[in-house]
Structures are given as structure tokens and as C-alpha cells.
Amino acid sequence: MFHDTVLAVVLAAGSVGLFLYSDSAWLEPGGLPIDGMRGADPFGAVLVALVCAPVAVRRRWPLAGLCAGLVPETLLTALGYGAGAAAVAGLVLLYSVASYRGLAMALGALLLSFLAYALGGAVTPITGRNWSEHLVVLIVLLAVWGAGRSLRLRRAYLEELKDRAARLERASAADTRAARAEERSRIARELHDVVAHHVSVMTVQAAAARRVLASDPDLAREALSAIEHTGRMAMTEMRNIVGVLRTDARAELGPQPGMQDLPALVEQMREAGLATRLSVEGDARPIPAGVDLAAYRLIQEGLTNSLRHAGPGAKAVVTVRHDPRELDVRVEDDGRGAASLSGQPGHGLVGIRERVALYGGILSIGPRPGGGFEVRARFPLKDSP
Template sequence: MRADRTTFHDSVLAVLVAAVSVVLFLGRDGGRLEPPGLFAGRAPDAVGVTLVLLMCVPVAVRRRWPLAGLCASLVSATLLSALGYGVGLAGVAVVVLLYAVASYRGLAAALGGLLLSLVVYGVGAAAGPLTTTRWSDHVAVLVVLVAVWGGGRSLRLRRAYLEELRDRAARLERARAADTRAARAEERTRIARELHDVVAHHVSVMTVQAAAARKVLATDPESASEALSAIESTGRTAMAEMRDIVGVLRADARAELTPQPGLRDLPALVEQMREAGLSTTLSVEGAARRVPAGVDLAAYRLVQEGLTNSLRHAGAGARSEVTVRHGRDELEVRVEDDGLGAAASPRRPGHGLVGIRERVALYGGILTIGPKAGGGFKVRARFPLKDGQ
């Protein structure tokens, strides 16, 4: 559609240039319609009109074949000069085509078109009726040709610059879209890990407590009531954490965003596991110091997943021990139990341990998961800490 419009516009321009050139060519009388001595020649006739038309017609294809059109127009101009007619206003066609060559073709073609125009004009000026023209007129024509060529080159360079800007903007937009997709995928993975950690831990605790309440419901209603209260409290905690996560996912500014859990919350987590029936102890070695927020959360989730794993698989009467050791350049976290072990109760790594592995790897840590030599199961992670952390 755009090509059709440009062809139509060029055709209209060619018709206008040809009509004005023919009218002035037919209406001149001994050169009185032209500057003294400039392009004046023999009286107009059919041959002269035909050459003027052939000189102007290539303007219609100035964008599609500018160099070929310029050559064709220069041939007609040469014949007009050689036969003594004079070029007259039809020379505008040469100017238009030279501008088109400079603005729509490469530097080599543009220089070739300029050189060809100057040579043809020089030959015509030396051999034709232009010998009577003043030198100032020749200089003015040469200046016009060079200025028109320079204007065409400037337009081409500006067009190339704008095209480069558009390409760069498109590349930046594609890169931004790719970064956005990667960030969304990473955020979805992070939220999936958070939801799994919250749901798996609290649901496991609630399941164990519900089973204990069912067993003692008839014989010890007071203990069953305490277990049901613990289930209610655990459920409320799970709902609060899930509400916070979903609130972030929905970008709800009204959501109550509590701080992410960390090592400071381990005593409460251990107490919760005791209430669920898993004998758990917590040991902290070394001088506690502030660790990065991401490592803090990863360590807490590792302990949470390890204790949940022990609660589900270690068996009745098992004991679990959580150890946090603050080293000079690393943080070590261990969760060990003396339960049934991998032989009696196979523990297939689920999404929780996979998520823990991703968390530890994200911060350059080393994770060890597997059965203990003397029975039981262990989860151990070492997080490197930089100086000043």
C-alpha cells in the first residue's frame, strides 16, 4: 500500500514537471523566456518536445530505479543540447533524479550519479550552445547540483540513523520482554517454594495432631482438646502465611506483609514440633551475628523442611536435633533424627527437598541429604558468608 502511494506521488510529480517543461519549451521565442544565452537554441518542434518528455518521464520511477532514471534523463538532456534545442526547465528533472540517487542509494552509486551529471553538463557546456552562457551561470548550476546531492545524502544518513534508533529500541524492547519473562518465571518458582514449604509443614503437623487427637478422643478428652487447639493454632498460622504470600502475588497493597521468617523464629518452630509429638532440641554454636536476609530465610526453610520430614517419616518416639553453627566465614545448619532410617522408611526427595536444594545453591551453599551411619536421617547445609556479613 505504501509503495502504491509513493509510485502515485512520483507519477504526479513527473506529470507536473513534464507539463511545465513542455509549455515553457513550446512558448519560448528566441530565448526571451530564458536568461540571456542560457539554454537558448533552435525553434521547438516535435523532436524537441519528445526529448523533453523523455527527459521528464524517469521522475516517475525516481525511488524504484533512481540511477537508471538519471542515466535516461541525462541521455535526453545530452541530445537536446547536441541538437541545439537547449535543456530549459526540463533540467529540473535531472536535479530531482540526482537527489533521489543520493537519498535512496549507497555512497558509490550516489557519487557515480553526481560525477555522471557533472560530466554530462561539462560536455554539453563545452560542445553545445551553452558556450555562450556566462561562467557565473555555469558555476551556479554546478553549485546547485552539488547542493542537491549533499541534501540527498544528508536525508539518507538521517533516515539510516532513525532506522538504527528504531532497531535499537526494538532490541531493547525484546531484551526487556525476555528479562520480564525470566523474572516472572523466577518469581513463580520462588512463590511455589514458599507455598510448598508453608503448606507441607503445617499440614503435616496438623495431620499428626489430628491422628493423636483421634486416638485419645474417647479415653483422654482433655488431651484431645489440647491437640485440637494446636490444630486450630497451626491452621491459623498457615492461613496467615499463605495470605501474605498470595497478597504479594496479587500485588495487593492492603495485604498485611509480615517479615519473612528466619533463624530468630527457630525456637517457636521447635516448640511447635514438640507440640506435634516430635521430641526436638535446638543448639546454637558460636556467636550469633546478622546474616543476609536470603540466607536467613533459606536456613529457616531448611530446618522447617527437615523437621517436617522427620515428623512424617522418623516414626513414633524419634528424636530430632537442630544445630546452628555460626562460623567466621560460614553458617552451618543441621537437622538430624534417630528415627527408622532410609531402609525401613524410604524417603524419596519431594518438592520440598528439591526446593531446599535450589535455595542453598542460590546462595553458593553446599547441601547434604541422606541417612546417617548409625541410623536416622540428616539434612546439612553450609552457607558461605562474605566478610562484613
């Protein structure tokens, strides 16, 4: 890297300059030359430069650079030269190995530094050094190595924090997408239930009005009034559902339909031409809101299918049985049954399956043994007393 090359050049220039021109650095405190110290010469200057050169590759090949730098540094000591500022290059390389490589390689680099220092000290002609000087060198090597390891651990910790934050962000985005998909599915089910039911009722009533328009205007007028009333109800429910999608206006909030609205639903189906009877068994008890809405939508979808497919003169029976631990709802008719259905199941039945499965219920849809069609679901009431 460019910065490492610049650092290597600066270290080499400074170390060679001090080696050649600072003779006072090799004097004892009393001003006498150190015993065994070899004077500066071009060969020693080359060795000093070679000690600093590997700094240029300290990040790319830190261990190789350290080994390459320890060889001339050990020669300097073994031949009696003073390493001077060139020793800083060795510390930089040791720090780089500890900072950029794993623990095993970093420990190997520290051991190599100890061995090189011990080897140079064992064969050097320089005398007069005591154990305190060696201890200081060992402490400096350990401190530099520890600083490099500390930086590596801190860098790894920060990377882990960044990675964890990225994973949490991705998980949050996935949860948001799942929540949006679930909400879209819920709204689609609600829209289908509202539109399919009311439009089916309006279609049947419009067909009846057309047939009696000339022969019985009063009956046709009643059918048209029922169509108008059903259309207004459909628009009101759709406005409530679509209102939650608006960001610039508050939705018109209102209670969701439930089992308490079954008499009105049955009466509506009678007015549409489907003879419908409601049978309630057992003692009514509080039902969870989700189950209440799901059961109502199931009955609504079942009656809508009976109105559309059972044929003229068909009768439908809605049975609601309240058990202590279960809510059993059933819609059955005596019409044409499965013979009138073809192709894949409609979106309404798919939505009903999803609703029942959401609350752990059991759904059965199919023709009755004696003719007709049946839609039945049993919802567990786990929270019931």
C-alpha cells in the same frame, strides 16, 4: 508509484510547454538570440519529454532512471537546444539516487551527472558561456546531492531510533516476565513451606488424637488444641503471603521468620511428636535477611520431612554453627531415612535447593552412614565483619 507518475507527467507537460512557447527564454539580456541556440521543434520537444519520463520510476529504480534521463538531456545540450525546465527532472533524479541508495551508488550518480554535463558542454554549438555559469551548475548539483544524502542519513537515524526503542521495549518486557516468573516461584516456595510444614504437623497430631480419643480424652483434647493453634498459624502466614498478590488491599505486613524463631519451631515439632533437640555452636552474629530466611526454611523443611518419614520414636537434632565466614545448618534424624522415600524429590527439597543456590550455599541431602537422614547447608557470609 502513483505520485511519481503524476510528478513525471506534470514536469513533462510544463517543460514541453516552456520549450515550445517561451522563445524569450533563449534570448540574451539585450534581446538578441543566443549564438548557436537551436530553435524549438517537435524533435526537441520529444527529447524534453524523455528527460522527464524517468521521474516516474525515481524511487523504484533511481539510478537507472537517472541514466535514462541523462541521455536525452545530454543530446539536448549537444544539439544546441535549451533544456529549460527539463533540467529540473535531472536534479530530481539525482536527489532520488542520493536519498534512496547507498553512498557508493550516490557518488557514482553524482559523477555521472558531472560527466554528462561536461560532455554536453564540450560538444554543444552554443557559445558565449563563461566559467561562472558552469560553477553555478556544479554548485547546484552538489547541493541537490547533499540534500538527498542528508535526508537518507536522517531517515536511517530515525529508523535506528525506532529499532532501538523496539529492542528496549522487548528487553523490558522480557525483564518483566522474568521478574514475574521469579516472584511466582518465590511465592510458590513460601506457600509450600508454610502449607507443607503446618499441614504435616496437623496430620500427625490428628492421628495421635484419634488413637487416644477413647482411652485418654485429656491428651486428645491437647492434641486438638495444638491442631487448632497450628491451623491458625498456617492461616496467618498464608494470609501474609497471599496479601501481596492483592491489588485492592494492603498486605498484612509482618516480619519473616528467621533463626531467632528456631526455639519455637523446635517446640512445635516436639508437641507434634518428634523428639527434637536444638544445638547452637559459635557466637551468633548478624545474618543477611535472605540467608536468615533460607536457613530457617531449610530447617523447617528438614524437620517436616523427619516428622513425616522418620517413623515413630525417631529423634531429630538441629545443629546451627556460626563461623566468621560461614553459617552451617544441619537437620539429622535417626529414623528410617532414605528407605521411606520413593519417587522424585518433593517440591520442598527442590525449593530448598533453589534457596541455597540463590545465596551461593552448598547443600547436601541424603542418608546418614549410621542410619537416618540428613539435610545440611553451608551459607557463605561474605558481608560479615
